[in-house]
Amino acid sequence: MVSLKISNVILKRGEEGRGAHVTLHGDIQNSSGRDYTAAALRIIMRKSSNVLVNLVFTVYGLPTGRIKHFSKSLVDLDYDRVVRTETQIECQVESAC
DSSP states (O other), X not given: OOOEEEEEEEEEEOOTTSOSEXXXXXXXXXXXXXXXXXXXXXXEEEETTEEEEEEEEEEEEEXXXXXXXXXXXXXXXXXXXXXXXXXXXXXEEEEEO
């Protein structure tokens, strides 16, 4: 069983000069007892019952006993529209190797 814990997931405004897009940030902790080269994370963002984002992306380099920060730019989302009202974020590990 993969023992990777995702925490501190937040939304931030994207970098200046790149529009008002959203960047998702978080941490992933590897307490599995083994090193992983990569982990696939699924992000689902909802507003009410509408799914805004459902994507999988890869985080590389997860040595055992370490916490790694990750970020993912979501350029198709406008920061002001997403953050203005409550947005639910679900983050889970799909697989790791």
